[in-house]
Amino acid sequence: MKNSKIFWLLSLVLVLSAFLAACGGDDEKETGTDKTDGNETAGEPDAEQVLNLMESAEIPTMDISLAEDAVAFNIFNNVNEGLFRLNKENVAEPALADGEPTVSEDGLTYTFKLRDSNWSDGTPVTANDFVYSWQRSIDPATGSPYGAYMMAGSIVNATEIAAGEMEPTELAVTAVDDNTLEVQLERPVPYFMSLMSFPTFYPQNEAFISEKGDAYASNSDNLIFNGPFTLTDWDGTGLTWKMQKNPEYWDAETVKLETINWDVVKEPATAVNLYNSGEKDRAGLAGEFARQYANDENLVTDLEPTLFYFKLNQERKGEKNALENVHIRKAIAQGFNKQDLVDVVLANGSLPANYLVPTEFSFDENNADFRDVNGDLIEFNAEEAAEHWAMGLEELGVEEVTLEILGGDTETAKNMDAYLKDQLETNLEGLTINLKAVPFGVRLELDEAQDYDIQTAGWGPDYQDPMTFIDLFVTGSAQNKMSYSNSEYDALVESAKGELATDAAGRWEAMAKAEKILLADDAAIAPIYQRGAMALQQPYVNDIIKHPFGGDFSYKWAYISGK
Amino acid sequence: MAKYIGKRLIYMVITLALIATFTFFLMKILPGSPVASADKLSPEQRAVVEARYGLDKPLPVQYFDYMFGLVQGDLGISINQFKGADVTDVILSRMGPSAQIGFQGMVLGTVLGILLGMIAALRQNTWIDYTSTFVAIVGISIPSFVFASLLQYWFGLKWDLFPVALWKDGFMSSVLPSVALAMFPLATAARFIRTEMIEVLGSDYITLAKAKGASGSEIAFKHAFRNALIPLITVLGPMAVAILTGSLVVEQIFAIPGIGEQFVKSIMVNDFAIIMGTTIFFSVFLIVIILLVDILYGVIDPRIRLSGGKN
Numbered sequence: 001m002k003n004s005k006i007f008w009l010l011s012l013v014l015v016l017s018a019f020l021a022a023c024g025g026d027d028e029k030e031t032g033t034d035k036t037d038g039n040e041t042a043g044e045p046d047a048e049q050v051l052n053l054m055e056s057a058e059i060p061t062m063d064i065s066l067a068e069d070a071v072a073f074n075i076f077n078n079v080n081e082g083l084f085r086l087n088k089e090n091v092a093e094p095a096l097a098d099g100e101p102t103v104s105e106d107g108l109t110y111t112f113k114l115r116d117s118n119w120s121d122g123t124p125v126t127a128n129d130f131v132y133s134w135q136r137s138i139d140p141a142t143g144s145p146y147g148a149y150m151m152a153g154s155i156v157n158a159t160e161i162a163a164g165e166m167e168p169t170e171l172a173v174t175a176v177d178d179n180t181l182e183v184q185l186e187r188p189v190p191y192f193m194s195l196m197s198f199p200t201f202y203p204q205n206e207a208f209i210s211e212k213g214d215a216y217a218s219n220s221d222n223l224i225f226n227g228p229f230t231l232t233d234w235d236g237t238g239l240t241w242k243m244q245k246n247p248e249y250w251d252a253e254t255v256k257l258e259t260i261n262w263d264v265v266k267e268p269a270t271a272v273n274l275y276n277s278g279e280k281d282r283a284g285l286a287g288e289f290a291r292q293y294a295n296d297e298n299l300v301t302d303l304e305p306t307l308f309y310f311k312l313n314q315e316r317k318g319e320k321n322a323l324e325n326v327h328i329r330k331a332i333a334q335g336f337n338k339q340d341l342v343d344v345v346l347a348n349g350s351l352p353a354n355y356l357v358p359t360e361f362s363f364d365e366n367n368a369d370f371r372d373v374n375g376d377l378i379e380f381n382a383e384e385a386a387e388h389w390a391m392g393l394e395e396l397g398v399e400e401v402t403l404e405i406l407g408g409d410t411e412t413a414k415n416m417d418a419y420l421k422d423q424l425e426t427n428l429e430g431l432t433i434n435l436k437a438v439p440f441g442v443r444l445e446l447d448e449a450q451d452y453d454i455q456t457a458g459w460g461p462d463y464q465d466p467m468t469f470i471d472l473f474v475t476g477s478a479q480n481k482m483s484y485s486n487s488e489y490d491a492l493v494e495s496a497k498g499e500l501a502t503d504a505a506g507r508w509e510a511m512a513k514a515e516k517i518l519l520a521d522d523a524a525i526a527p528i529y530q531r532g533a534m535a536l537q538q539p540y541v542n543d544i545i546k547h548p549f550g551g552d553f554s555y556k557w558a559y560i561s562g563k
Numbered sequence: 564m565a566k567y568i569g570k571r572l573i574y575m576v577i578t579l580a581l582i583a584t585f586t587f588f589l590m591k592i593l594p595g596s597p598v599a600s601a602d603k604l605s606p607e608q609r610a611v612v613e614a615r616y617g618l619d620k621p622l623p624v625q626y627f628d629y630m631f632g633l634v635q636g637d638l639g640i641s642i643n644q645f646k647g648a649d650v651t652d653v654i655l656s657r658m659g660p661s662a663q664i665g666f667q668g669m670v671l672g673t674v675l676g677i678l679l680g681m682i683a684a685l686r687q688n689t690w691i692d693y694t695s696t697f698v699a700i701v702g703i704s705i706p707s708f709v710f711a712s713l714l715q716y717w718f719g720l721k722w723d724l725f726p727v728a729l730w731k732d733g734f735m736s737s738v739l740p741s742v743a744l745a746m747f748p749l750a751t752a753a754r755f756i757r758t759e760m761i762e763v764l765g766s767d768y769i770t771l772a773k774a775k776g777a778s779g780s781e782i783a784f785k786h787a788f789r790n791a792l793i794p795l796i797t798v799l800g801p802m803a804v805a806i807l808t809g810s811l812v813v814e815q816i817f818a819i820p821g822i823g824e825q826f827v828k829s830i831m832v833n834d835f836a837i838i839m840g841t842t843i844f845f846s847v848f849l850i851v852i853i854l855l856v857d858i859l860y861g862v863i864d865p866r867i868r869l870s871g872g873k874n
Contacts, residue, residue: 060643141611218647237656239819240729264818265728265818267818269712273727277723
């Protein structure tokens with residue numbers, strides 16, 4: 001199950017980069033390169049606050065329980081709101097929750113107080129709206145793709161309800177009174193606050209939904225909102241919609257934009273043309289366009305928490321191979337120039353990755369990036385690679401090794417794999433690489449059968465915590481179709497999930513140590529790059545915040561200045 | 564005639580049933596699942612989602628369920644592109660823009676093509692003729708999406724004569740896409756008319772007309788043109804096909820809320836009901852066009868007997 005998820009994500013990634021990325025809809029980055037500095041020195045907001053954006057696909061559904069795609073999640077993040085919201089620094093901060101919740105000592109009971117806030121029709125948002133929403137999403141009859149995925153294993157009884165063994169009303173979430181919500185967890189979830197910013201955990205208005213019946217969410221007239229904006233002019237199947245400032249929003253005075261005009265533009269070239277004509281304020285740049293506009297002064301880069309890496313299979317179809325040798329693995333992990341790869345081959349704002357947990361993704365209690373804590377763990381170094389390679393060959397008692405790289409069949413994937421083959425063969429004498437490019441369904445099967453030597457794979461987060469990456473390769477896990485096993489690493493992951501779950505610092509340390517073992521000691525995988533995406537953005541657009549989890553962007557703080 | 568049409572209608576239904584059958588099974592062997600985040604669901608949850616769209620049943624049952632619905636005019640429910648929306652509604656809501664640019668492209672293309680072909684034939688082997696032939700070759704060999712991109716870049720962005728894209732400025736928004744779609748019909752019509760006109764202009768009855776002292780324009784329009792028009796009707800079918808397939812990309816390039824661009828997406832996301840509904844819709848459209856062309860053919864040229872029998 002987990003294993004196919006990796007492919008699901010990878011496919012999403014590939015599809016996005018191949019077809020959709022250039023679309024737009026996306027926005028500003030805060031990755032700290034100096035390119036965004038121009039925006040931060042912007043002046044006073046203009047009188048007219050209208051933003052014109054593009055999206056790459058239609059809205060499949062605006063029903064919170066049924067949504068499962070990036071377009072809908074991005075809209076929910078801006079027209080609705082949950083207990084918490086990722087702030088400008090991508091740290092979860094109280095939104096509908098009135099301050100931090102009270103957490104029991106064992107970390108299993110959360111009590112949230114709600115602030116006074118209203119739905120867009122003026123009726124108050126109550127604790128019951130959360131109870132109703134979560135129950136609706138976990139009810140198997142609803143068929144929610146994310147309900148069980150987000151709640152099972154965390155909230156008491158969620159697993160049983162999803163399996164049809166208990167009633168949805170038995171979900172351990174209760175409205176103590178109109179403004180108090182209590183949640184019981186099965187196990188401590190250290191990243192529970194950021195989870196509360198995910199659309200699946202937003203409130204839903206029972207009265208409104210039952211009144212609308214089948215018509216609910218079929219177009220923007222049949223929706224109700226509680227976020228910074230409301231959705232309007234959406235006919236349910238069309239290529240256009242608007243967001244209007246929501247006067248009922250509790251923090252409406254922060255919201256500066258009056259209107260965001262959206263159009264779906266699927267063709268990357270068209271998006272760029274619309275941007276250049278001045279009709280649109282931002283356009284994503286796919287493939288060739290990223291190269292063409294690489295030096296444009298209005299270029300912005302979004303760093304995404306998606307990591308690409310080589311899986312190094314130590315046992316192909318039950319037979320041990322050269323990759324079982326740690327020196328051989330280290331030689332490969334250090335044997336290719338990642339900087340050149342991202343600069344020349346990918347040229348899309350990606351970063352070279354010397355780590356497993358992406359940078360600008362997860363933060364500790366003091367808002368320190370996990371990446372800053374653990375640093376670079378395995379870097380390109382041709383000399384060291386050659387040394388390891390020689391040692392490895394000696395230990396194996398061979399002079400030549402032939403390995404296969406299994407990769408995707410998209411243009412980007414093929415270019416990258418060809419480059420990596422060339423790098424490895426040049427830096428490691430006696431190595432022959434055969435490339436195998438297959439459609440992604442086929443790669444899924446080959447991975448499942450463990451029928452490959454080296455595989456280019458990718459992973460994006462399921463929740464905002466290093467663990468979503470750290471636990472990928474524990475012994476016997478679904479992603480670990482490469483016979484990697486290290487009991488120390490397994491134990492660290494286990495303790496971070498178990499006894500250290502309520503000890504933030506200790507847990508963080510355990511995860512950092514596990515990552516070190518995985519990469520620096522064992523070179524179980526060879527990280528390649530962290531994906532970035534480039535876009536053109538008019539200089540008068542300010543403070544569109546890019547998020548690593550949940551909805552992609554927030555427009556709550558965005559404004560136009562100097563148009 | 565009535566018998567002929569009746570027979571053709573029966574063939575039509577058979578053709579449609581075959582198309583629906585083939586599409587259904589081809590679609591089912593597409594890799595991927597229509598349940599977008601199938602991997603995130605527990606087996607129980609997935610079963611619920613699949614059952615909701617009847618995907619849990621054996622393939623033959625799904626097939627007969629679908630065909631049974633189809634006979635009653637029920638095209639099913641969109642699985643993921645527009646979750647829960649009635650496919651008929653989706654097609655209806657997307658039909659307008661497609662029909663408009665398709666019709667405009669067809670009319671523009673044929674009218675201009677006929678003019679171009681006539682001029683070329685009347686000025687055979689002059690630079691006018693060569694230019695027209697060149698245009699025809701270009702129009703046939705360059706796909707409409709290339710024209711669309713060029714038109715968008717120059718007429719939309721650089722010269723700012725028409726909207727770059729989007730469906731917001733009424734007729735003005737439809738101009739560039741229509742022109743892009745018109746190129747193939749234009750080239751086809753020009754080629755056909757030229758060939759036919761030259762043949763007709765060399766025939767005996769034209770010589771006779773000339774001998775009788777008919778004026779140049781009278782010969783060109785009254786005698787030559789009318790006879791040259793007939794073979795053009797035969798290519799109306801292929802032209803309609805070209806417009807349809809062209810629309811898939813042209814709509815995407817100009818970001819027009821039409822059926823074509825939505826069809827492409829539905830295939831990518833395995834939205835079975837939308838794929839089926841749109842394929843059937845396109846098929847009906849084409850089959851009807853071909854039937855009309857055949858009937859028209861017999862009406863315009865009495866020498867052609869549709870039923871093929873004796874008088």
